[in-house]
Amino acid sequence: MSADRGVAVDGDVDIHAGRVVLVTGGSQGIGRGIAEVLAAKGASVVVHGLTQEFVDETVAAIGAAGGKATGTWGPIDRPQTTIEAVDAALRAYGRLDHLVTAAGIQRYGDAVSTSVETWDEVFGVNVRGVFLAAHAALPHIRERKGTVTIISSVQATATQQQVVAYTASKGALNALTRALAVDEADHGVRVNSVAPGSVDTPMLRHSAAMFSVGTPEAVEATIADWGRMHALGRVAQPREIGEAVSFLASDAASFITGAELRADGGLLARIAAALPAKD
Ligand SMILES: NC(=O)c1ccc[n+]([C@@H]2O[C@H](COP(=O)([O-])OP(=O)(O)OC[C@H]3O[C@@H](n4cnc5c(N)ncnc54)[C@H](O)[C@@H]3O)[C@@H](O)[C@H]2O)c1
Numbered sequence: 001m002s003a004d005r006g007v008a009v010d011g012d013v014d015i016h017a018g019r020v021v022l023v024t025g026g027s028q029g030i031g032r033g034i035a036e037v038l039a040a041k042g043a044s045v046v047v048h049g050l051t052q053e054f055v056d057e058t059v060a061a062i063g064a065a066g067g068k069a070t071g072t073w074g075p076i077d078r079p080q081t082t083i084e085a086v087d088a089a090l091r092a093y094g095r096l097d098h099l100v101t102a103a104g105i106q107r108y109g110d111a112v113s114t115s116v117e118t119w120d121e122v123f124g125v126n127v128r129g130v131f132l133a134a135h136a137a138l139p140h141i142r143e144r145k146g147t148v149t150i151i152s153s154v155q156a157t158a159t160q161q162q163v164v165a166y167t168a169s170k171g172a173l174n175a176l177t178r179a180l181a182v183d184e185a186d187h188g189v190r191v192n193s194v195a196p197g198s199v200d201t202p203m204l205r206h207s208a209a210m211f212s213v214g215t216p217e218a219v220e221a222t223i224a225d226w227g228r229m230h231a232l233g234r235v236a237q238p239r240e241i242g243e244a245v246s247f248l249a250s251d252a253a254s255f256i257t258g259a260e261l262r263a264d265g266g267l268l269a270r271i272a273a274a275l276p277a278k279d
Helices: 029-040 052-064 079-093 116-144 164-187 202-210 216-228 238-249
Strands: 020-024 044-049 068-073 098-101 147-151 190-196 260-263
Touching: 020 029, 020 079, 020 116, 029 044, 029 052, 029 068, 029 098, 029 147, 029 238, 044 052, 044 079, 052 068, 068 079, 079 116, 098 116, 098 238, 116 147, 116 164, 147 164, 147 238, 164 190, 190 238, 202 216, 238 260
Parallel strands: 020 044, 020 098, 044 068, 098 147, 147 190, 190 260
Antiparallel strands: none
């Protein structure tokens, strides 16, 4: 199947058949794209999200496309949520092979304008939430010699202004990826992160509305502007990040652990320099 704008999505290969994957933040945006790609490639998917409504919608969409999915929801910074999510996988499918952490939030501010509450909120979801999911899921993933894939960001490596908490949280995730990879290698579990550039999701559209006058036309124009910052000249679709995760979770990536895979359309490959003007 191929989507618009030259985005190739191959849903025909059953490379994840028989495997069970828990996707936090799987109810919308990047996580939903990941859940849909993995389900299309044969995985049974446990879709987690903050609220039941969006989880149900994603589970239904995966089912309608011929995939297998079940849902679970709740705030990811609470241990009970991740325990229930792992239980949901075991109840529905009897095992857990892969964890993908895509639940995350973006808040804006520098070190003065960011409140302590906002800092804690961002680290609660983006860092504590990933630790809690790994903490609950790894005993079962070890049994399967499976994988963990953490959705980080290009902002772990290069940052814009006014995102202190977000950028610091994503840097922490890259460090957590390495720490988990080194520990879990003894158990046959591989752990990697994916660093997306800009991806067309509700989060990105919310930011585009904040940084423009907010009309539908202004949001589209802002997203197109952001797209032009990437060498490929556009933002990504969520399923393109799903394809990167699919690779890392597959046996094709059997010697890859502790890695940070950039799926950023060349955003970080380019420096902000103009060509010399022609006479
Ligand atoms: N969209 C981008 O351009 C972009 C770029 C780089 C990295 N990322 C990262 O990718 C991940 C997903 O981003 P997105 O753009 O799809 O975001 P989104 O807002 O569209 O979706 C976020 C998902 O996380 C879940 N979530 C949010 N807060 C939660 C909470 N407190 N408890 C439980 N679940 C919660 C939501 O239910 C939803 O499923 C985030 O970690 C984000 O930092 C996004």
